Amino acid sequence: MFAYPVYYSNIPKIVRDFIEDNRPLWQGKRVFIIATMGLFSGDGAGVSARLFKKYGAKISGGLHVKMPDCIGDVKLLKKSPDDNREIIKQAAQKIDEAAERYRNSGPPREGLSVFNRIAGLFGQRLWFYGKTKSYAQKPEINGEKCVGCGICEKLCPMENIKVRNGKALSGNRCTMCYRCFSECPKKAITIIGKKVIVQYKFDDRTI
Ligand SMILES: Cc1cc2nc3c(=O)[nH]c(=O)nc-3n(C[C@H](O)[C@H](O)[C@H](O)COP(=O)(O)O)c2cc1C
Numbered sequence: 001m002f003a004y005p006v007y008y009s010n011i012p013k014i015v016r017d018f019i020e021d022n023r024p025l026w027q028g029k030r031v032f033i034i035a036t037m038g039l040f041s042g043d044g045a046g047v048s049a050r051l052f053k054k055y056g057a058k059i060s061g062g063l064h065v066k067m068p069d070c071i072g073d074v075k076l077l078k079k080s081p082d083d084n085r086e087i088i089k090q091a092a093q094k095i096d097e098a099a100e101r102y103r104n105s106g107p108p109r110e111g112l113s114v115f116n117r118i119a120g121l122f123g124q125r126l127w128f129y130g131k132t133k134s135y136a137q138k139p140e141i142n143g144e145k146c147v148g149c150g151i152c153e154k155l156c157p158m159e160n161i162k163v164r165n166g167k168a169l170s171g172n173r174c175t176m177c178y179r180c181f182s183e184c185p186k187k188a189i190t191i192i193g194k195k196v197i198v199q200y201k202f203d204d205r206t207i
Contacts, residue, residue, distance in 0.1 A: 030057070033049055033062045039069075066091060072198045073190045139180055139190065
């Protein structure tokens with residue numbers, strides 16, 4: 001099983017690199033794909049399915065799962081904490097049902113059809129392809145607000161943030177995961193948007 005969040009109806013660069021860097025692994029493997037998304041992806045599962053197939057894998061199915069969005073610096077899609085908990089509950093239910101179908105009738109094949117591909121292409125990929133082609137020159141760090149605490153540096157999975165002379169500085173290998181954004185105690189970080197609207201925290205009441 002291979003799972004990832006959808007970015008602009010595409011796979012994040014880090015996911016594409018992972019699949020390509022490990023291409024010998026996929027030969028002859030059966031892969032079930034789960035693509036998580038905020039609202040719409042068209043062929044979120046299909047994008048990696050095509051890549052896996054190119055490297056010799058067989059795609060056993062696909063599932064699109066709505067999750068709370070993590071983009072706290074853009075107004076779109078904002079939900080209350082209760083609504084987000086409900087989304088997680090429904091996601092868990094959908095995964096259980098898919099597992100049941102896998103056992104009994106046949107796995108779901110969401111995002112894998114030619115219609116999904118057209119929807120993903122014209123819905124987003126055509127216009128936003130550049131956003132996932134390479135890693136981003138982000139995050140934006142507000143030097144006046146930053147106190148150099150180093151939380152962002154520790155959390156960044158890309159080692160893309162370094163604290164120098166008491167201030168955090170970013171490089172050009174951001175995968176837009178929003179960890180630094182959500183944990184910055186001074187709200188000094190933005191990624192896609194220009195303003196911190198909400199920082200999403202891990203909520204153990206949902207599990
Ligand atoms: C840079 C970026 C682009 C995104 N693009 C899309 C999108 O095109 N469609 C969508 O439904 N969600 C989009 N999202 C929302 C993510 O897919 C969503 O936050 C993610 O699937 C949540 O799952 P997670 O909790 O497993 O990270 C995007 C998120 C980011 C950070």
